[in-house]
Amino acid sequence: MKLSKAADFSCDDSLDLSDKNGLQQNSLQQSVLIEPLPIYSGPQEHLGWLVRTIEKSIIPRLLSTHLNAETADDAKHFLSKSIEDPEKIATLAKLVLADENLVAGRYVSKLHASGIPLDEIYLRLLAPVARRLGEMWDNDECSFHQVTVALWRLKQLMYDLSPLFQEFARSDTLGARAILIPMPDSQHTMGLFMVSEFFRRAGWKVWGEWANSEAEILALIKAEWFDLIGISVSIQDQFDALASFINVIRANSQNPKIGIMVGGPIFVAHPELIAQVGADITGVDAEQALEQAEILLTKIHGRHPRSLQRQG
Numbered sequence: 001m002k003l004s005k006a007a008d009f010s011c012d013d014s015l016d017l018s019d020k021n022g023l024q025q026n027s028l029q030q031s032v033l034i035e036p037l038p039i040y041s042g043p044q045e046h047l048g049w050l051v052r053t054i055e056k057s058i059i060p061r062l063l064s065t066h067l068n069a070e071t072a073d074d075a076k077h078f079l080s081k082s083i084e085d086p087e088k089i090a091t092l093a094k095l096v097l098a099d100e101n102l103v104a105g106r107y108v109s110k111l112h113a114s115g116i117p118l119d120e121i122y123l124r125l126l127a128p129v130a131r132r133l134g135e136m137w138d139n140d141e142c143s144f145h146q147v148t149v150a151l152w153r154l155k156q157l158m159y160d161l162s163p164l165f166q167e168f169a170r171s172d173t174l175g176a177r178a179i180l181i182p183m184p185d186s187q188h189t190m191g192l193f194m195v196s197e198f199f200r201r202a203g204w205k206v207w208g209e210w211a212n213s214e215a216e217i218l219a220l221i222k223a224e225w226f227d228l229i230g231i232s233v234s235i236q237d238q239f240d241a242l243a244s245f246i247n248v249i250r251a252n253s254q255n256p257k258i259g260i261m262v263g264g265p266i267f268v269a270h271p272e273l274i275a276q277v278g279a280d281i282t283g284v285d286a287e288q289a290l291e292q293a294e295i296l297l298t299k300i301h302g303r304h305p306r307s308l309q310r311q312g
Helices: 043-066 072-080 086-097 101-113 118-138 144-165 190-201 214-223 236-252 265-269 272-276 286-301
Strands: 177-182 205-208 228-232 259-263
Touching: 086 101, 086 118, 086 144, 101 118, 101 144, 118 144, 118 190, 118 286, 144 190, 177 190, 177 214, 190 205, 190 228, 190 259, 190 286, 214 236, 228 236, 228 286, 236 259, 236 272, 259 286, 265 272
Parallel strands: 177 205, 177 228, 228 259
Antiparallel strands: none
16 A cells, blocks of 8 residues: 555655654543443452443543534544554654654553553554555665564563553453464564453453474463464465464364464455365454454353363
8 A cells, every 4th residue: 555655665765753753632432332341350350341331331422512512432543543654654654764763652651641542542543554564665765684674672662551552451250262373483563462362351361472393382381271363464475384273273273163363464354264274263463352252252152252261
């Protein structure tokens, strides 16, 4: 996807922050739907539910009135544009390419302080920046080393934001259990870390992320019960190995109904490949991956993942 002229840049471009990054003092909300509160929730879950309800329903309705929008959905759409901006994507990409970690952190923090929830910043800013960096590598605008280091810096931003992102995470003792890993030889794991952040905040118990060997993964799923394994694939050359790995997982898992989720741009572009490798689901982003995983487990077990009883 071609960015607007104002957002075009190269790895050697200088960065002018004299306009204070052009930040908009607007808010952005996820949804106007109020989620149900499980009857078994404790005080922490009640507090998290209250915060999400305020973010998802009350604030958008107040904003719709303030902005003279006809509905809260109209307000949400209007406010989404404050972060879904090629210039913001270009600015943050420049910062992580230029080793301006402190400035990049302040840039993201100021966006959050303006009212934009972290999940929206993750999905609508950090993820597009990562995609933009990949495009720059594909187009020979930056070297592999430059892009790899920039992605590491972007991931470091998420590490720094993680305590805040997880502040109101569910702490379900019966939460579903997942392994989220890249295929061996995968170069970048930023997207996988983002997915794990969303799963953990929803109360899942998550293992993995780093490139464990196939033998270590098989030993783990034989010894312990897992509801889902998610595997990230970066290149199509890994498909044959992925299909074989999934077959071995299903044959060796302590859970005979383990769900298999695959991730990577190729599966979004060609969803028919999901069944071809023997997987069950994918997601276009971290939020949808979580949604699809919970739908899958509900279908498998006949109840929501947060009510699952551990086996054995």
